[in-house]
Amino acid sequence: MVKMQISDLSVNYETSSGDVHALENVEFQLEDNESIGIAGESGCGKSTLGLSIIKMIQGGKIIAGEITLDEKSISNMSESEFDDTIRWKVFTIEQQFDQILKQHDFTGDFQKTMHNSLDTVNLSHSILKKYPHELSGGMKQRIVLAMALLLEPKFVIADEPTTALDVLIQAQIINLLKSLKKNGVSIMLITHDLAILSEIVEKIGIMYGGKMVEFGSSTEVYRKPKHPYTKGLLDSIPTLRGEKKLKFIPGNPPNLLSPEPGCRFFDRCPEAMDKCKKNPPKIKTDSGYVLCWLYE
Numbered sequence: 001m002v003k004m005q006i007s008d009l010s011v012n013y014e015t016s017s018g019d020v021h022a023l024e025n026v027e028f029q030l031e032d033n034e035s036i037g038i039a040g041e042s043g044c045g046k047s048t049l050g051l052s053i054i055k056m057i058q059g060g061k062i063i064a065g066e067i068t069l070d071e072k073s074i075s076n077m078s079e080s081e082f083d084d085t086i087r088w089k090v091f092t093i094e095q096q097f098d099q100i101l102k103q104h105d106f107t108g109d110f111q112k113t114m115h116n117s118l119d120t121v122n123l124s125h126s127i128l129k130k131y132p133h134e135l136s137g138g139m140k141q142r143i144v145l146a147m148a149l150l151l152e153p154k155f156v157i158a159d160e161p162t163t164a165l166d167v168l169i170q171a172q173i174i175n176l177l178k179s180l181k182k183n184g185v186s187i188m189l190i191t192h193d194l195a196i197l198s199e200i201v202e203k204i205g206i207m208y209g210g211k212m213v214e215f216g217s218s219t220e221v222y223r224k225p226k227h228p229y230t231k232g233l234l235d236s237i238p239t240l241r242g243e244k245k246l247k248f249i250p251g252n253p254p255n256l257l258s259p260e261p262g263c264r265f266f267d268r269c270p271e272a273m274d275k276c277k278k279n280p281p282k283i284k285t286d287s288g289y290v291l292c293w294l295y296e
């Protein structure tokens, strides 16, 4: 497990129409026994955050901020030092199966090392002889996890590992992540589904429009959410019992090409006020912070 601090991290993507401000002043801290869940809608910056940590953002650039690992800054490390000491060894990223397949070839030494990782995720070695279309969604996700675990990393960034899987397979993947944690691996679980985080992580960061609008312990974020967007996400989760009426958040996420000044949730917020047209302050909460004028 590792202690991690992200301070004021900002990332832009250059496009022919201008810079897309994918991440702006993101910050949080994890102790060495903590895992984090990152939740929010598509395009809010969740995946960019994971890719920035492992320095794999294609077409994007970290324009400000610092990433510290066990109190040592890794932001300015050369590519070769990062490769030798951090990437895949400390941090690893688990992405969607089809993306990974394009980058690796399942032959030779790679295949030998892969066998150990397949044991970790309870998969038969014979699956390495199958074609991708012969594999179920659950098998594909477990292969991807096995690949992420090849070098026994201390920190796994899992980007949407349960997307498009049925609930039984989702449960298998969640159990797998839990067992990794028991074996001392920290996890960053990136998802648009806030409901799956509570069982796995100690901390939650809610992303909206490239900003982390709320960060805190999972207990506080679930039981006493502060940001109107977090409340909206929680209100949209179905429950098995009770008469809870599901709500949704009307409107669309902001355009990050030229974001308006002020709170990025302004157009969709049921509690928006005039002063929300200015950038919201960062207010301390019991276990983290919230970016919102309501708590000033």
Ligand code: SF4
Residues within 6 Å of the ligand: 227, 228, 229, 263, 264, 265, 266, 269, 270, 271, 272, 273, 276, 280, 291, 292, 293, 294
């Ligand atoms: Fe809503 Fe204002 Fe808070 Fe933004 S700052 S979430 S607009 S109340």
